[in-house]
Structure formats: C-alpha cells, structure tokens
Amino acid sequence: xxxxxxxxxxxxxxxxxxxxxxxxxxxxxxxxxxxxxxxxxxxxxxxxxxxxxxxxxxxxxxxxxxxxxxxxxxxxxxxxxxxxxxxxxxxxxxxxxxxxxxxxxxxxxxxxxxxxxxxxxxxxxxxxxxxxxxxxxxxxxxxxxxxxxxxxxxxxxxxxxxxxxxxxxxxxxxxxxxxxxxxxxxxxxxxxxxxxxxxxxxxxxxxxxxxxxxxxxxxxxxxxxxxxxxxxxxxxxxxxxxxxxxxxxxxxxxxxxxxxxxxxxxxxxxxxxxxxxxxxxxxxxxxxxxxxxxxxxxxxxxxxxxxxxxxxxxxxxxxxxxxxxxxxxxxxxxxxxxxxxxxxxxx
Amino acid sequence: xxxxxxxxxxxxxxxxxxxxxxxxxxxxxxxxxxxxxxxxxxxxxxxxxxxxxxxxxxxxxxxxxxxxxxxxxxxxxxxxxxxxxxxxxxxxxxxxxxxxxxxxxxxxxxxxxxxxxxxxxxxxxxxxxxxxxxxxxxxxxxxxxxxxxxxxxxxxxxxxxxxxxxxxxxxxxxxxxxxxxxxxxxxxxxxxxxxxxxxxxxxxxxxxxxxxxxxxxxxxxxxxxxxxxxxxxxxxxxxxxxxxxxxxxxxxxxxxxxxxxxxxxxxxxxxxxxxxxxxxxxxx
Numbered sequence: 001x002x003x004x005x006x007x008x009x010x011x012x013x014x015x016x017x018x019x020x021x022x023x024x025x026x027x028x029x030x031x032x033x034x035x036x037x038x039x040x041x042x043x044x045x046x047x048x049x050x051x052x053x054x055x056x057x058x059x060x061x062x063x064x065x066x067x068x069x070x071x072x073x074x075x076x077x078x079x080x081x082x083x084x085x086x087x088x089x090x091x092x093x094x095x096x097x098x099x100x101x102x103x104x105x106x107x108x109x110x111x112x113x114x115x116x117x118x119x120x121x122x123x124x125x126x127x128x129x130x131x132x133x134x135x136x137x138x139x140x141x142x143x144x145x146x147x148x149x150x151x152x153x154x155x156x157x158x159x160x161x162x163x164x165x166x167x168x169x170x171x172x173x174x175x176x177x178x179x180x181x182x183x184x185x186x187x188x189x190x191x192x193x194x195x196x197x198x199x200x201x202x203x204x205x206x207x208x209x210x211x212x213x214x215x216x217x218x219x220x221x222x223x224x225x226x227x228x229x230x231x232x233x234x235x236x237x238x239x240x241x242x243x244x245x246x247x248x249x250x251x252x253x254x255x256x257x258x259x260x261x262x263x264x265x266x267x268x269x270x271x272x273x274x275x276x277x278x279x280x281x282x283x284x285x286x287x288x289x290x291x292x293x294x295x296x297x298x299x300x301x302x303x304x305x306x307x308x309x310x311x312x313x314x315x316x317x318x319x320x321x322x323x324x325x326x327x328x329x330x331x332x333x334x335x336x337x338x339x340x341x342x343x344x345x346x347x
Numbered sequence: 348x349x350x351x352x353x354x355x356x357x358x359x360x361x362x363x364x365x366x367x368x369x370x371x372x373x374x375x376x377x378x379x380x381x382x383x384x385x386x387x388x389x390x391x392x393x394x395x396x397x398x399x400x401x402x403x404x405x406x407x408x409x410x411x412x413x414x415x416x417x418x419x420x421x422x423x424x425x426x427x428x429x430x431x432x433x434x435x436x437x438x439x440x441x442x443x444x445x446x447x448x449x450x451x452x453x454x455x456x457x458x459x460x461x462x463x464x465x466x467x468x469x470x471x472x473x474x475x476x477x478x479x480x481x482x483x484x485x486x487x488x489x490x491x492x493x494x495x496x497x498x499x500x501x502x503x504x505x506x507x508x509x510x511x512x513x514x515x516x517x518x519x520x521x522x523x524x525x526x527x528x529x530x531x532x533x534x535x536x537x538x539x540x541x542x543x544x545x546x547x548x549x550x551x552x553x554x555x556x557x558x559x560x561x562x563x564x565x566x567x568x569x570x571x572x573x574x575x576x577x578x579x580x581x582x583x584x585x586x587x588x589x590x591x592x593x594x595x596x597x598x599x600x601x602x603x604x605x606x607x608x609x610x611x612x613x614x615x616x617x618x619x620x621x622x623x624x625x626x627x628x629x630x631x
Contacts, residue, residue, distance in 0.1 A: 057599030083391070156496070162582055164597070203499035203581030212469065217478045218498055331390035338598050339410075345585050346410040 021046040023267055025073035026059055028052065028254060029207075030125070030287035031275075039283075040274045046267065054206075056080040063089050068261035072268040078112045078253035079165075079326045081121045091260040095119040097269065099276060099296060106251075106320045107295040113255055121257035124275050125284055127292040128323055129166035130249035132225030132242040134214065143221070146174040146245045150196045154221055158201040159213050161224025164341035165326045169250045170224065171197065172327075179250060179324045184333050191340060197223065198344050207290060214240055228252075231291035231310045244322050251323035253295070278302045285311065377612070384605035393601055401606035411590060415610065418587040421501065422570040425508040426562050432509065433516030434558065440517070441524035453521065457514045464511075468578040471507045472498055475579070499581025507579045508569055515568075516561035523557030524550075563622045567615050587611050 021044075025031065029052050037048045053059045056077055063071060076084055084090050100108050100122065113121045131143050137157075142148040149158060161167055169179040171194050177186060202219050203209070207229070213219045215233055222229055226249070230240040256275055258268040274280045281294035282302040293311055294303075300313060312319070329337055387398045405411050440452045459467060474480045475497040482494040497503050527550065535545045573588035582589075587607060594604035 055596040058596040060599060061595070061601075202496075203583060205582065206577075209578060209582075212472060213499075216473065216476050218472075218476045331388075334391075335388070335598065335600075338593070339408075342410045342585070342590070342593060345582060346413045 021264070021267070022049055023047070023072050023264065023271055024049045024051070024070060025075070025271065026051050026053060026062060026071050026259070027073070027075040028054075029289035030284060030292070031075060033283065033287040033289060036280070036283040036287060039279065040271060043274075044267065044270060048271070056083065060084070060087060060089065063087075063259070069263040071259040072262040072264055073256065073271050074259050075124070075254055075256050076121065077326070078109055078121070078123055078126075078255040079328045081112050081255050081257070082115055082328075084257075085115045085120045088260055090120040090257045091262065091265065093119045093122065093258060093269065093272065097273060098122050099273075099298075102278075102298045103295050104293075104297050104316065104320065107253065109253060109255070112253075121255035122272060122276055123253050123295040124256045124281070125292040126251060126253040126295060127228045128226040128242070128244065128249045128319060129161065129163075129170065129224045129252055130226045130242055130244050132214065132222040132229045132240065134217070134220045134237075134239050135241045136239045137217070137220040140241070140243065143243045144245055146170070146247050149221065149223060150193070150200050152200070155200045156202050157220045158197075159203050159205045159210050159219040159222045159225075160197060160201045161210060161222060162204045162206045163224065164337050165329075166250045166252065167197075167224045168194065168337055168341070169324065169327050170247075173247045173249075173324065179327045182327045182329070182333070182337075184336055187333070187336055187340065191343075194340065194344050195347055198347050204345055227311060228290040228292050232288070234310045244319060248322050248324060249319075251320070251325055252292075253325075254292075282307075380605045381609055383602055384609050386602040386605075388600055388602060391599060401603045402610075404603060405606050405610055410585070411607070414585050414587045414590040414607075415614075417501075417584045418570050418611075419614070421504060421508070421576070421584070421586065422566055424505055425512060425569050426565045428505065428509045429512040429516050429565050430558060430562055433513045433561070434520055436513065437517045437520035437524055441521055449525075453518070456517050459510065460514055465574060465578070467511070468507055468575055471503065471510070471579055475503050475506065498579070499583060501580060501584050503579040503581075504576045504584070507575045508572075511575075512565040512569065515564060516558075519557045519561035519564070520554060523554040527553055559622050563618060566618050570614060570618075571611065 023046050025048060027050050031037070032050050032052055037050065040046075041048055051062070053062060059074065059076060060083075063074070074084065074090065081090070095114075098119070103123065107123045107126055109123050110119075113119060113123060131146075131149075133140070133143055138154070142153065148154070168182070168190060171190050172179060172182050175189060175193060177189075182190075198204070201223070203213065205213055205222070210222050210225060210229055211233060214222055214225075214229065215237055226242050230237075230242050233240055256272050258265055258272060262268050275284060276296055278294075278296055278298045279302060281296045281299040285292060285294040285299060285303065286307055291311065293313075293316065300308065303311070303313070308314070327333075327337075382395075383393070384401055385397050385399065386393050387396045387400060388394070405415070436456065440449055440456065444452045462470075472479075476482070477494045477496070477498065479498065481497070482491075485491045486494065497506075531549050531553065532545050535549045540548065570586075571588055573586065573592055576582075576584065576586045576589060585593075587610070591604045591607045591611070594600045594607065
C-alpha cells in the first residue's frame with residue numbers, strides 16, 4: 001500500500017508541470033517584483049527564474065557564457081535590440097500574436113524591434129530621462145531650462161544619472177544637437193558642457209543611489225532622472241517631481257524578446273504576451289524597483305487613478321512629442337562616448 | 348621501491364588534490380585572463396592577438412592612471428588608519444578588559460560584520476549625509492554652522508572602509524596580544540624600561556606579525572572593493588575595480604578589463620612580497 005502510494009506520488013511529481021517546468025529570464029530589476037511573475041506562474045504552473053543584469057554589454061556577456069537553451073526570455077534596452085539580433089541572441093516573434101495595435105504609436109518602435117521586416121522584440125515599458133527635483137528646495141521655473149543647472153545656483157545639489165547614453169543625449173540637446181546627430185566629429189563639443197555639469201554636481205549616481213540621494217535631501221536635482229526615480233518614492237516623498245526642460249528630454253524604452261535557441265519557445269512567447277498584456281503591464285509599470293509608463297495604452301483601464309496620476313498618464317501625448325530617442329552609436333562612437341564618460345567621472 | 352621514494356610518492360599524492368584545485372580554479376583562469384588582456388577589440392568583437400595596447404592604455408590614459416592612483420591612495424590611508432585604531436582597541440580588550448568579558452567585547456567589536464556589506468555602506472550614507480545623524484548632532488551641539496560635506500566624497504569612502512577593516516584588524520592583533528606572556532613585559536620593566544619602551548621594544552615587535560597579516564588582508568580587500576567607493580564616494584573618485592566594472596558592464600571590453608585586473612593582481616602580489624619578506628626578516 002505504502003509502495004503503491006509512493007509510486008503514484010512519484011508519477012504525479014514527474015507529470016506535474018508545476019514541478020518540472022521552469023522558465024529562465026534575463027531581466028531588469030523591475031521584473032523581479034514577485035507581484036509581476038506570480039500570476040503567470042500560477043496560470044501556467046511553471047517557475048520563472050529571474051536573473052537581473054545592468055547594461056547591454058553585461059547581458060550579452062551572460063548569454064555568451066551560457067549554454068544554448070539556458071535562457072528563454074531577454075529584457076533589453078529597446079535601442080539595443082538590433083545589436084542583440086546581430087549577435088544572434090534573439091529569436092523571431094510572431095508579430096500577429098502581439099498586441100502592438102493597442103500600444104502608444106510611438107512605442108511600437110518597429111525601427112528598433114524589427115530587423116529586415118522580422119519582429120524580434122516588443123516594447124514593454126518606457127519613460128523619460130530628464131530632470132527630477134525636489135520642488136520644495138528648487139524653483140520649478142529654473143528647471144525649465146537646462147542652462148540653469150550650470151549657472152552656479154545649484155552647485156553641489158545635483159546628482160547625475162550614471163548612464164552615459166541619456167546624459168550625453170541631454171547634454172547634446174542642450175547644445176542644440178539632436179541625439180540622432182551625435183557623431184564622432186561633434187562629440188568633442190559635448191566635453192566642455194558635460195564637464196561643467198560634473199563640476200556643478202555632487203555625485204554621479206546609479207538608480208538606487210540617486211533615489212537615496214533625493215529621498216534623504218543629499219541632492220535636490222537629478223539630471224537624467226524622471227518618473228522612474230520619483231514615482232516609486234511618491235508616497236513617502238510627495239515633494240519629488242520631474243519636468244521636461246525647454247531643450248527637450250530623452251525617452252527610454254525597454255523591450256522584451258525570446259532568446260534564440262530556447263527549448264521552450266511557446267512558453268517563452270506566452271511570458272512575453274503576458275508582460276505586454278494590460279494586466280502584466282500594470283504590474284510592470286508599478287514595479288517595486290522602479291515605475292514607468294506601460295507601452296500598451298489599454299493598461300489605462302487597469303491602473304488606478306492614483307497610479308495614473310503618479311505616472312502623469314494624461315500628459316503623455318505632450319511628453320512623447322518633446323522626447324527624443326537614445327543615441328544609437330556604432331561600436332566606434334560608443335567606445336568614444338564611454339571614454340568621455342570615464343574621463344568625466346574622474347574629474 | 349625505497350622508503351624515501353614511497354614517501355615522495357605519498358607526499359605528491361596528498362598534495363595532488365590541492366594542486367589540481369589551484370591549477371583548475373586559479374592558474375588556468377588567470378592564464379586565460381592574461382591571454383585575454385593581450386587581445387584587442389574590433390568593433391564589439393574580441394579579436395585574439397598579442398597586442399600590448401591595453402597595458403599601454405592602463406599606464407598612459409589619465410582616467411585609468413588616476414584610477415590606479417586613487418586605489419593606491421585610498422588603500423594606503425585606510426590601512427594605516429585601520430591599524431592605528433585597531434591596535435589600541437585590541438590592546439584594551441586583551442589587557443584591560445577582564446578575561447571573562449573579553450569574548451563579549453570581541454563579539455561587540457565584530458558585530459557590524461554580521462550585517463550586509465551593502466546595507467552597512469548605505470547606513471553610513473545616512474550617518475554622513477547632509478541631513479544625516481552626524482551633521483544633525485554637530486549642528487545641534489552648535490559645533491558647526493553649516494552641514495559638513497562628507498557623503499559622496501573620498502572621506503566618506505575612507506570612513507566606510509576603516510569601520511569595516513578595524514574589526515578585521517582587531518581580531519588579528521588581539522590574537523597576537525593574548526598569546527604574549529606577561530613575563531616579557533615584566534622582565535623589561537625589571538630591567539628599567541618605562542611603559543613606552545616596553546611597548547616599543549617588546550610588545551610591538553612581538554605583535555608585528557599579527558599587524559602585518561591584518562594590514563595585508565586590509566590592503567587586499569580594500570584595493571579590490573568597488574561597492575564602498577561606489578556608494579559612499581558618489582562615483583567621484585573612480586578606483587581600479589570600478590574601472591574594471593565599467594569595462595565589463597558597459598563597454599564589454601573584456602581585454603581592457605583583463606589588463607586592469609592583471610595590474611590589480613600585480614599590485615596585490617607586490618604588497619604580498621613586501622609583507623612576506625618583512626615577516627621573514629623579523630622572524631630571523
């Protein structure tokens with residue numbers, strides 16, 4: 001009797017997808033919120049293993065060092081999808097299975113998510129790299145012009161977001177250069193304004209350090225910040241706000257795709273579909289790590305009015321019109337930009 | 348087979364697992380890293396080569412040279428300050444605290460070890476910040492008129508490091524001090540030595556192995572750390588490990604990261620050689 005029960009239990013254990021199937025996803029920290037993946041795990045009876053990474057180069061290195069089939073899903077900077085496709089890291093997606101018709105039109109980003117007419121990724125979340133600040137300590141009118149940041153008025157009260165692409169993009173826009181027009185030739189003209197910004201800044205901070213600095217009053221302004229810095233702190237720090245200066249801002253966007261060589265493409269696709277569904281989008285938009293706007297406009301039906309207010313949902317049409325995309329440098333320009341950034345950090 | 352030959356074979360047999368472990372997990376990866384440091388980047392591709400260009404960059408490009416200098420300066424200051432603070436603390440625990448309380452005193456001294464390194468660094472940020480505990484206390488006491496700018500500076504990095512390494516050094520120095528027979532000091536005093544002379548000519552030389560061991564560990568751990576400078580230093584004084592991380596995470600420039608790592612290993616090896624040679628001299 002005991003033996004028969006044991007064999008039955010073993011058979012159930014082997015047959016149960018809940019205990020045998022796992023999905024491995026290489027993601028950004030916002031996907032690590034248990035509230036996001038739990039509904040998917042429950043619905044499909046699988047375990048989703050998440051590994052966080054920062055920086056496309058780091059993500060590519062992880063994939064390079066992995067066995068084929070080890071990873072199923074990849075979250076990546078939307079502007080780097082082409083780079084991942086070129087490196088053979090992403091599998092084609094069936095475009096008809098994705099709800100891109102419901103997306104904010106600017107966020108379909110076909111020029112980034114498709115290569116040669118084939119869809120390899122889909123935008124999942126976006127926001128702005130602009131100027132975040134404490135409105136009780138800073139004159140909001142000053143934040144309407146990037147030039148104020150280096151006027152001396154706010155010296156030592158500024159943090160710079162530690163990511164060269166958006167900040168160099170902002171500096172370029174401050175010089176009247178569109179992000180798409182940054183070249184190896186005009187990069188040198190960004191050195192002086194970038195170094196001037198560093199001189200006025202107290203620190204160069206990653207996401208957590210920036211949030212801490214703003215929340216504790218260590219700095220009052222964050223260049224490169226936006227709703228992704230302030231929204232998650234909104235409940236405890238209602239004084240934190242962000243704005244788009246007259247020079248404009250950058251729009252960040254992250255995409256999700258299926259890793260080439262996955263052994264479970266159907267399940268991986270289901271995960272992608274869940275993430276870009278209004279339910280998944282609402283949870284991703286309000287993730288514990290950082291908030292951001294969902295790419296799927298139908299998420300507005302799922303988010304609460306309070307959440308939409310924090311995300312400034314109703315102002316998106318104007319914001320999208322004033323935002324430029326990240327620079328997409330080739331390898332040579334990318335290296336030159338990073339060298340300039342390293343030089344700035346050592347000033 | 349002779350007895351000596353059998354002993355030799357047995358000796359090699361016993362050492363073999365350790366040798367295999369060291370070869371597999373240190374020598375081979377290190378050789379691969381050295382090999383990679385001579386490769387070069389073509390676009391975003393790593394191309395195998397015998398190109399010393401990465402080393403040339405490490406020693407000629409100012410941001411990289413400054414990273415090395417920053418690492419050496421911070422590590423030297425941290426090591427010296429940690430020894431200066433840990434020695435008296437260890438001596439107080441060893442000689443002034445009653446024996447039955449010494450264990451508790453040691454536990455209290457190393458208690459901060461039990462918290463996460465990252466959490467401890469962020470906690471220091473809250474202490475040293477403009478609106479932090481320290482500035483509030485000093486402002487409240489009327490000792491300063493304006494908050495001190497400590498967070499996001501090199502001073503904050505040094506404070507965070509010293510707090511951590513004082514604990515480590517206290518343990519190594521205490522271990523040496525408690526092994527000292529009190530008869531050495533008594534004999535010196537009987538021969539007319541004053542307290543300062545007893546310390547300088549008897550206690551200090553006998554405890555130097557513990558000090559040097561702790562100082563070397565401090566040097567190695569400090570020069571290889573990137574979390575503390577990143578969190579407390581405000582990313583303003585990039586150290587060598589931070590530069591390595593930039594190359595790995597951002598650029599994907601593994602050859603340059605490898606060259607920087609080899610230089611870091613060379614610095615640590617020099618520190619080891621210096622301390623090992625010094626220890627041998629003392630023992631002789």
